[in-house]
Amino acid sequence: xxxxxxxxxxxxxxxxxxxxxxxxxxxxxxxxxxxxxxxxxxxxxxxxxxxxxxxxxxxxxxxxxxxxxxxxxxxxxxxxxxxxxxxxxxxxxxxxxxxxxxxxxxxxxxxxxxxxxxxxxxxxxxxxxxxxxxxxxxxxxxxxxxxxxxxxxxxx
Numbered sequence: 554x555x556x557x558x559x560x561x562x563x564x565x566x567x568x569x570x571x572x573x574x575x576x577x578x579x580x581x582x583x584x585x586x587x588x589x590x591x592x593x594x595x596x597x598x599x600x601x602x603x604x605x606x607x608x609x610x611x612x613x614x615x616x617x618x619x620x621x622x623x624x625x626x627x628x629x630x631x632x633x634x635x636x637x638x639x640x641x642x643x644x645x646x647x648x649x650x651x652x653x654x655x656x657x658x659x660x661x662x663x664x665x666x667x668x669x670x671x672x673x674x675x676x677x678x679x680x681x682x683x684x685x686x687x688x689x690x691x692x693x694x695x696x697x698x699x700x701x702x703x704x705x706x707x708x709x
Contacts (some may be wrong), residue, residue: 627688630652634694635687650691655686 571577589606632650639646660677663669 565573624654624658627692630695631688631691634696634698637692637698638694653684653687657681657688660684 566663628650630649635646635650636643657680660681662679664674664677668674
């Protein structure tokens with residue numbers, strides 16, 4: 554090994570060490586930081602040419618009235634059908650059907666307007682799904698009663 558240290562190597566430096574390299578690097582960093590400082594200014598955003606589209610108050614009112622009228626008709630059919638399925642407790646079924654519909658509408662309105670806890674949102678969504686199934690059962694009772702009355706009226 555001693556012999557390898559004393560042998561000359563055939564590797565030569567292409568350039569001699571630059572004594573001004575550190576100064577050149579410092580100037581480059583200063584120039585670069587000055588460039589980034591001017592780029593950090595936020596440009597002005599031009600205003601959009603068209604106004605954003607927002608529904609007018611009358612459209613929102615008409616939509617609300619249409620939704621409430623559909624819910625009212627569905628509730629009437631459902632409650633009428635539930636009273637034909639559970640004929641023994643007429644007034645109790647009407648009260649229960651009204652409570653179902655009010656609960657369903659208020660739960661959907663709450664879900665649409667608020668961002669509550671995830672567990673509460675899931676529970677309310679499950680409640681709305683169950684109430685929709687009960688509404689469907691009531692409508693089925695209404696339609697089956699109407700169908701059976703039609704067959705009784707047309708049969709000899």
